[in-house]
Amino acid sequence: MVEEIAKMIAEGRGQEAAQAIRRAKQEGKTGSDWIVLEAELAVMEGKIEEARRLLAAGLEQDPEHSEFFVVLGETYSFENSNLAYLCFEQALLYCQTEEDEEMICAAMEDLRKRCGFRVRETSFLIVSYNDRELMKACVSAIRKSVRRGTYEIVVVDNRSTDGVQKWLRDQLDIRLIENGRNVGYPTGMNIAYRACRKENDIFMLNNDAVLTPNAYFWLRMALYAGREVGAVGPMSNEASGQTISPVPGTMEETFLLAKGINLPSEDPCEEALSLTGFAVLIGAEAAKSVSMEKDIMDDRYSPAYFEDDDLSVRILYAGYRNRIVHNA
Known part of the structure; x- marks a missing residue:
């Protein structure tokens, strides 16, 4: 079910995803994966502060969850490319799968090419x-x-x-x-x-x-x-x-x-x-x-x-x- 809703969000089917998330919550579905979905939906709808509020609640429970930092990076993508990069880098620190690591590295490489990028070691x-x-x-x-x-x-x-x-x-x-x-x-x-x-x-x-x-x-x-x-x-x-x-x-x-x-x-x-x-x-x-x-x-x-x-x-x-x- 999580994968299905993630696909809805990726395809821009926000209303359908929102309804599915509401049904899941009514059924008692909770946990980090559901927080990620809610935050991603909020980002898609332009509700940046709501997304960050959701991620704060998630990180308090699970401070080493890689996907929280990925979505946090998405909230900064058009606001500050340096902050977005730092979020993706933190996601990489906690990342546990090779596939996710490749996706995060690709996003970081795109940010490096942006005007104004200046993150240092x-x-x-x-x-x-x-x-x-x-x-x-x-x-x-x-x-x-x-x-x-x-x-x-x-x-x-x-x-x-x-x-x-x-x-x-x-x-x-x-x-x-x-x-x-x-x-x-x-x-x-x-x-x-x-x-x-x-x-x-x-x-x-x-x-x-x-x-x-x-x-x-x-x-x-x-x-x-x-x-x-x-x-x-x-x-x-x-x-x-x-x-x-x-x-x-x-x-x-x-x-x-x-x-x-x-x-x-x-x-x-x-x-x-x-x-x-x-x-x-x-x-x-x-x-x-x-x-x-x-x-x-x-x-x-x-x-x-x-x-x-x-x-x-x-x-x-x-x-x-x-x-x-x-x-x-």
């Missing part, structure tokens, strides 16, 4: 000092959140003493730079920035920060909402000006809470003077605009503190905007 920059288990959790979350082959991880270790260096050396997808002494956070981040691919967007991430499912995706959606956006930052359980409420007490509570947060939202962003430096995603153009002789941060703030405020203000002075993303 991401360089994750991390300064390490001890906290081996936290670093493992941080890197593991990156790997789960980002499609393989579309990112790099650059870690600068400030002469840790707890064995984290050995673990980092064994990770084939991490470019490790080992300092002979603890040079502090701003200098360490500058070393990482010099080593990364400058054509990429830059994600400065603390080693104790763990990405929840789809948080990275919604940060990118905020970054590519318009060319005026230079940097975005997420919510957290402990970050000045960016703390969620209620504050979760455990990692399990954090991930459970995130299921109800990392969702489509009508107006999720807040303009900000400063972004807290635990996790800041900066567009490649903005990063180049504020870099100082190949450095992204001002070494004068070493060993730490206020370097994120300084960076945020320089991004504003360069003509960009900083935004806190409440659905990440």
